Amino acid sequence: MAHVAKCQACRFDRCVLMGMDPLVLLQFRSMDTEKIMLEFAERKFNLMRNCIVSEEILKEKKLQDLLYVESNAKIIRNSSECPEAVLAGLSIKDLIKTQNNELSNARKYMDITNFLLKNEIKSGFKGQMTGMFYFTKIGIFLSIELAKTFPIFKQLSYNTQESLVRHVSLINSYLTDTYYSYELKSDKVMFASKWCTKLNPEKIPKEMAKCSTESALMNPIWKVELTKEEFVLIKALIYSNSAIGDIELCDKKLLQKESEHYSKILLQHLQLKMGIMPGAKRFAEILAYMNTLLKVSHQARETLVLINYILKFSNEQSPFFDSVLYI
Template sequence: MNVAIKCKSCRFDKCILAGMRIQTIRGFYSRSLPEIYELIEQKRNELRAKGKYIENVETKSETYIKPGSLFVNKDNLIIDFLISVEKNAKRCQERGAISLEAIGFVLKNGFFKKPPAALMEDLLLIVDIGKTMPSFNELDLSDQICLLTQITMPLSILLLAYYSYTKKYNAVIMPTGSGLSMALGFSGEYYKGDKTIAKLSKKVFIDSMEPFTQVQLTEEEYVLLRAIIFCHSFTDGLSKQGKNCC
């Protein structure tokens, strides 16, 4: 697309002609996905009437949505949107290999001697995923903080566990391509002899993988499960208005 085009209407037309992906649209939180689809289809028809054509019509992205009947399948649109968000999140999640020096530091000093950058990145990623949820954006700031305070750590483990499951590991691994288990960070010199830590580490980073393997969780089921956690209306501390939004 020609980024030199400064007119918003012209840029929007160009996006439509290039095959706009409805799943990547952010904003329009007061509208449902079918309504957004109808608006885009209306604009597309206007461009056709002017003699213009849809670019890359034979090679549309697999994420392009076309209704199978006269009615848009709302459930499929929502799931397709959530999967698109997940694919973008996975690209952000995958990081370069961890250095031997960093591994040695963790084994000697534990995970929290120095705030782990990977954990901070995961927490920020969860916040960014939350912003794609219409219900999250309807919450007041205080309710957003309340919700995130209670769901970010469970979601962080879920995010890492599902990533490990898709890579066919039996333990939660670091998203570095190295295959190193997260449990490694709690098995070094710093935690040596601490049976409680060893027990909890096994429960969180090894035993937690069993349900994924047993159930064979699909991508659709995973993104729906994550969305349900983001819409947890029974979170302690949420205002009455916040519970209604969720």
């Protein structure tokens, strides 16, 4: 039995090194939380001091960090509570510069999932588009908050930060909406509480009749059949894309290095899971999907601009939205 206990201890130590949060484990009221946290911190310190953390462990920890941050974003996305910052008249600079990050407050959104807009979404083209714009604003806001969680983001100049956020936030918002729609086995783009646009073709303005990009967004993700790990790593690659936006030269090098790092994590993850050659093939498929996403997102952005122009929506409560929409 001694070797079994030793094996379990090794697995526990590996979890500690990977960044496990002991407070999420099953606890009893009689437990001394402070004492547990102190012992846990000491154990982690000794492990880090006495062993060499392999590159494989560090890469796996990065992937787990991405999954954790995304889980927080998903909680807020699926909540019926609109983050105050979305409608607080904040500019994109305000959102980037603030030290607060709404993703750290995800727990307060957990029990608010009974979706109902304060102003009920009305039928008809304008009513449905109002709903879509509302959810798109939340998606862009969460994309900006996600960008701020990357350590590399803090190393970039403000000009690069703003340019990057303006160019990639809508792309990652579309990626998020299509992935969670795919997860729900839907061929339509679905937002919080499975809400999606329901349009009568006869009510759509002539200028918009041929501008729908929904199938162009959904078809590729159904073909590639993304996993959750692939999804969050694609996001990381988009956030570290040095070819998007007006990036300063010194920042380009930082982003290129970061992009290479996440590419290696993705490739290693796939090859460990599938084997060397199948993993490399899958890696190429994912990169091809990402290129398709970038192209379709550009078309979808143009469609949003056209809708905004036709319906003359006011975005005074969300100035950051216009900064992302018009680039």
